[in-house]
Amino acid sequence: MAKTSGSNVVLQYDMVSLTHPGRVREHNEDAVAFDALAQVAVLADGMGGYAAGEVASGMATAQICARISRLKADYPKVTALDLSTELRFAVRHVNAEILRAARGNAQFSGMGATLVAVAFTGNVAVIAHAGDSRVYLLRQRQLRLLTHDHSALQEQIDMGLILPEDAEKIGGKNLVTRALGVDVKLEPDIAMHPMLAGDVLLLCSDGLNDMLTDAKIEAVMQRYAEHPAAAARQLVEDANAAGGRDNVSVILVNVHASA
Secondary structure, X not given: OEEEEXXXXXXXXXXXXXXXXXXXXXXXXXXXXXXXXXXXXXXXXEEOOOOHHHXXXXXXXXHHHHHHHHHHHHOOOOOHHHHHHHHXXXXXXXXXXXXXXXXXXXXXXXXXEEEEEEEEEOOEEEEEEXXXXXXXXXXXXXXXXXXXXXXXXXXXXXXXXXXXXHHHHOOOOXXXXXXXXXXXXXXXXXXXXXXXXXXXXXXXXXXXXXXXXXXXXXXXXXXXXXXXXXHHHXXXXXXXXXXXXXXEEXXXXXXXXXX
């Protein structure tokens, strides 16, 4: 757990994670990492076939988590703007490292990863995002999606070609338009969100939200709002019960007012 202050309220961040290969795939190419003391959590969904995707996602989560942890250790009073800059540089750097590794080893050719990373300072969450992994916020028992998928399907929704309510019935949802290891000029989306005591953040790979509707995710998070480990287990179990067609990973961050 970690404590931080903002707006005269000291906030405490508790983090748990869970990852599972699902019911169809033999290999888990998702990766998760968090450092509660440094107030950073990172989740990546690997792409590129057996073993290669795992390498890319592992590089992304380990390097970004370590970089933010070092920053927070060196500069305890880091600002949200500082975190935004550092997260952008961290994503650029690991993207270049993934591309370099892919060029240098035929076994890793074509590997990549989608990414969500969240770092906290004061009462602000800074989110870096590339691909279709997601960050949700549960606030006052209502779930809201904080990220915007970088996918061909989302682009069609944005253009009005597909209604959001029809998207669940359409194939090709996993065709991403932005990811690490694809474009040397990759730029992540960076956003800042104020945090309140009682908030719960959910980072997840698409193996969760492809299997469960937002309404189902919301219901589970409401039921286990004070028990993040139980919420993580239930979300993964429900995704597998619904088919488990992909690896499924979650990180839950519960925000409390410190006693």
